[in-house]
Amino acid sequence: MARPRRHWPMVQASRDEACLAVRLYNDPAEVRSFEGFVVHMHMAWLYLLHAEFTRDDVDYRYWQQANPRRLEKIDGEPKRWELARSGLQRWPNPQDPVRANLEFFIGLRNKVEHRFASEQQALSAAVSGQAQALLLNYEYELTTQFGVSSTLATRLRFPIFVGSFTDEGEKALLRLRRRLPSSVRKFIAEYAAHLDESVAGDPRYELRLRVFQELAPKDPEALAIQYTRYDDLSDKDRLAVEALGRKGKVIVRERVRNVVGADELRPTHVVEAVKSRIPYRFTSDDFQRAWKKLNVRPETNSSTPERTDERYCTYDKRHGDYGYKPAYVEKLVRECSTAKGYTRLTGKPPRDAVTGLLVDPS
16 A cells, blocks of 8 residues: 655645635634634645645755754744745745735734624625635645645535625625724735736736626536636627626636646746746756656656656657646746756756846855
């Protein structure tokens, strides 16, 4: 029997924390429901990122500044990166909307923890879009890093609610938002004001939905909640949607058809994706050096081309080539986000992405 992967218990603990967070959020009888959601999603993200670091052999312990050879310890145990530091490692780009969303909730937790117990509903109404994005970002990270079998989709259901389905419900939600303490309103407004417009408008930072009630024929194969692609609408329907969008953004979800390798990338696409997210030049030569160093796939003309690292790459027998997964892009970005990491992976010193000058990796 194969030994369990040492990071997997951390993934399971992370999923449990996320499910508990959503259960609290959707429980109207829970006095501190929103605070509970924020705290447990904080733990879910921390466990998830630590699981990734453990899997990828990233040292996420703190070392003493005065003596870099000795670990910092708390009660005899090594001090490990908190969520803010872990997020910085995972998303080095400060304009990444996932990082912006995560840092928003870190700041919000520090602002509201053990305070404003009577305003939990108002908080939930004010930042529901960011909360939904926080959960969807988590689900995407979970499944791209650890496979579709780890999804929360089979454990979480669409909640039954009233909210903005009625006029009175919508008015009540608006009244709730106005009850927020001024310090919290100021925090939310100032945080958004400092974001780039492209980040603030990204659904990974704040998801905004416009929901329609629709009388539809009974279909035993259909789900009760249906997402429609903008590209599938007629010209007339698109005009109607755009008119509604002037009052609020309409977010639609792409439905991936049953296409072989639908989520896989060609080598050139991987190179472009990595190059756009690190401060150094990244070429096809670097790409080739990386997969060899990481043993992502066999050498060309191997007698067993299918023996890939399935987390990052799969072999296409029909076309005799390889497809690379989004998780591999994330892996390369993490490895190459520092000069030392770039050199360790490619075996050569990096060059600045703008000037082309060599960068000292030491």
